[in-house]
Amino acid sequence: MTENSHEPEAPDERVPKRVIGTPPPAESTSLLGAAEERTAQGPGPMPGVKFQDEKTAKKGERIAALCFVITFLSAIGFIASYVIFQVGDLDKAGASNLALGGTLTLAFLALAAGVVVWVRMVMPKYTLFQERHEMASEPATREVVAETFLQGAEESGFVKRKLLRRTLLLAAAPLGLLPIVLLRDLGPLPGTALRHTVWGKKTKAGKDRRLLVEGTGAPIRAADFNSPGGILSVVPEEYQHDLNELAKSTLILIKLRPEVIKSGTNLNWTHDGIIAYSKICTHVGCPAALYEQTTHHILCPCHQSTFDAADGAKVIFGPAARPLPQLPLGVDSEGFLVAKGDFPVPPGPSFWERGDAEAEVRARGGHA
Amino acid sequence: MSAKIGINEKSTVHQPSITETPKAIAGVSTYLDDRLGAGNFLKRNLRKIFPDHWSFLLGEIALYSFIILLLTGTFLTFWFKPSMAHVVYDGVYEPLKGVGMSEAYASSLHISLEVRGGLLMRQMHHWAALLFVAGMMVHMLRVFFTGAYRKPRELNWLIGILLLTLALVEGLTGYSLPDDLLSGAGLRITEGVMISLPLVGSYITFFLFGGEYPGTDIISRFFTLHVLLIPGILLALISAHMILMWVQKHTQMPGKDRKNTNVVGAPFYPAFMAKAGAYFLFTFAVTAGLGTFAQINPIWLFGPYTPADISAGSQPDFYMGFLEGSLRLMPAWEINFLGYTLPLSVIIPALLPLGIIMTGLALYPFLEQWVTGDRREHHVCDRPRNNPHRTSIGMAAISFYGLLWLLGANDEISAKFQISLFVTTIVGRVLVFVLPVVTYIVTYSICIGLQRKDAEVIGHGVESGVIKRLPSGEYIEIHVPPADDIADHMLGKRPVAMLPGAGDGEAEPEGVPPKALRGPIGKLRAKMSRAYGGEKVAIDDGHGHHDDHGEHAAIGAGDGGHSNDKK
């Protein structure tokens, strides 16, 4: 703005004529607005309804008609595509998707455009007014309703007859509980299920449970898993496909050079530098399986809790509060890796009844 | 109602081309009216006036997406088998042949690759689901920033919040149904969060999953919730939402002749009907276009779910992204006491941001009323700049939400832009507190700046682009008043209401404050009212305020600062 003295002038025409032919600013964006805007609501027999001039309407009709024809053709095209394009592999499904989707999109797009053109170029412009009233009812009405309510309450005897009222409420109370009671059988109670895994049990044959490679189901000979820095995803023997068991028993098996292993790891539970940790993150249970052999970091891809595999999988970053539990490892007579017992603490995400299981184990003189 | 005029009237401008109701229509409508008495309703409503503004259509995105969801979803149920029974895949997709999987996943693959139009419908369903939530969000932001939630629309606002919450649950249950490895990761996190709840966590989890995770029941249970229970409630709430909107009539933007006592716009029949119809078609076209050209949730690439596996970059759909982000952001806090565990590193991020945002949204109309003492009906929208504190609070909330959402993808950001993963987390931990504050301050300044600009335009006019030479030889640019519609739009501004007795401007009120404003809470309330309410920058068009129908802000709010604020 310049100075105060330049008060808005109000010449006869609101916006003075341009003398030198600089192009006016784009009307739709300018605060000046268009000069004709004020005449848009001319006097007519239908105030607030301004019909389009015939030329515009005619043009609109043609454009809209063209759009509708496109829709018609696209819809036919859709039906034709359905018949022509079969599915059965990725390429075919792709071609079918493109043909069906393309025609469908075009059909709706053209129809939408046609209707918009119809509204904008054929239908009149409206500036109609309608009155609004306060939402509240008239005081008199409210009074009548209140009276009616009281009258009804009186007639029903609900207020006067206490026995009726109280027994009705009594009847309602247990009825409300029924749906909740009915839902009890949705599932069993947790019990101690969350605290134990199948690693703590012997196999059907009464032997120590072997560790199997996930995906191949092969047992692992300790001597074969011999590349330092290596990692394997491991599932329990006899339970390779039991999802409930996998959700808490899956392991990562890591081979480290003995000299890098730190005090957090229970050496008695390792075998020749091979350590087994629960793969289930102690945060919310994603499989924590990104392993960097250079730093010994185990990273959970969901929320990036990071554990140090060389140091008892202690947490070094992220939201997990506890280390991944270590599984006691051993080898059987054939040299295959087996579990020598269950995790010392419940694996997986924390829960209310879990308590500080690690501290309890330590208090008993164990290692967790 | 001026709309009645002219239906059968001869006009010099427009010659009616139809003067009598066609027999077919007249017959049917008479038949129906004889039985339903629908005439009265139609008489009142056929020419119901709807105000026109592009942002008023945003909510319709959600409405139409819901219709598309019902249509495509029904199609999908014809083939989908909500069962976790173990099958060996024997379909057409080579890289999964012979792989064991659940029946749900196998049937989802079947729909995608072996049913004509199946892939299109699946993709449209998923895109429409994203659009449903996104549409609700932009609609909600429009309502928030224009103050359209104010009396009498608080109840509809609450219904809206409920709809948004249900939509998140609906999305979560749907996302889990195909039982692929990605959806399973989401389910696992859901379980991990649920089991961490104090006291009831493990019980709720065991009841929901029918025992230990994942069990064999969850898909069929989610299916029932997803296709029956939640859509049913959604449908009921959406209907209630629409009925309330219809009964209360739509708000309108400030402008020429627009008041709290009228509605200015186009009639439902035929204009608004056609516009709404066109917008439905556009929504359908965009959904179909996305379903055709942008692949979404390619489940055949993910493989069947097993709790033993996970992929890098396992993300939820966008509307759950902020929860994912807050989980990632949290430091490792966990409390153990008396043999019980409280995993704060799960509970806080899972519940707190959601709680802040949803509760904040639900309570905002009532908190605002409490602070401003404004109990009047409002049917004319605020321009966001004209209630700067509200706008700044909204923007701060957006920045909070947006940051958490962004951090939900911090691994992708780290991988694509080569930033260390931990750095993104640590920066996020700081920004989550700093950014909302900064956003608040910046937004507030922008709002005040825009208000000044308005005041300037009204007070001084706009540059006409015409240069005039004065007799003294000086050149000046002629300023002219702005176009009527724009001026009216700006002059629709009303001061934000303030509690009676809270004082105006920055000054402490003199004398004894009213009863409600005594005591520590009352004083705080008065202080907040002073800060929140009032006129920050007065607009002076030379005639004082347009004072329509006694709708002036309470007790002289803003009148004091009129001339001072001008340059």
Added chain:
Amino acid sequence: MNRITARRRHPLARYAVLLFALALLGGVYTVAAPAGQSADAAIASGKVDDVAAGKKLFEQSCASCHGLNLEGTKTGPTLVGVGAAAVDFQVSSGRMPAAQPGAQAPRKQKYPWVNETTIRQLAAYVQSKGGGPAVPSDDAVDPAKGNSAKGGELFRANCIQCHNFVGAGGALTEGKYAPDLNSSTPKQIYEAMVTGPQAMPPFNDSTITPEQKRDMIAYIVEVRGQKDPGGFGLGRIGPVTEGLALWVVGISLLVLAAIWITAKRRQKKS
């Protein structure tokens, strides 16, 4: 030739000769020991020239970080025992020689001197120092001979946690990342699994057999070559890009449509 003559009196020359002799011995041993699976084809066929030429290349381009005797320095790890497979992987993908030290050496444009021959020579030289995994044969990495469904299961169990569902890659800690697998050749994939380059853990042949590795290669190659039937793949990284597309394309288009539907038509000047 002059150069070699000049270097004959170099203090390191005697070591070089010693190493050469060792390499020769190793080569002969490999030939003599038919059971040795790690035998490099080149050495086995008596191409001792490769080792000598490789040594020269090594000294020029690798020794500054990995040490003249492959013993490693502060900037580079020891290469004793990493095997020809590691060399072939690192050099053929352009990761080595590294341009500058960093969290991780990226795949990049190869230096002009790098070609099949020089790689083979370098590999032969490193292989001669303590053996290690050999470069796999073409047959061992032929995707056509693998079972992609079996490979997919193994891929999901062992690889996707870092490399993503279809090998788009992902983030690791401290600025490291799992690269995308789209530009890796079957041979490089195999070599990476056997040798465990950089942060990647190795998957040795005794726990994941060569046939199983070939199955995984078959899966990776098949899936990455697949058409995306649903339209553009959006990087195949899942919901992040989908959400982005929704807001940038979907919501924007609908906002534009809303503006078009409700825009006031200012009348044109006639």
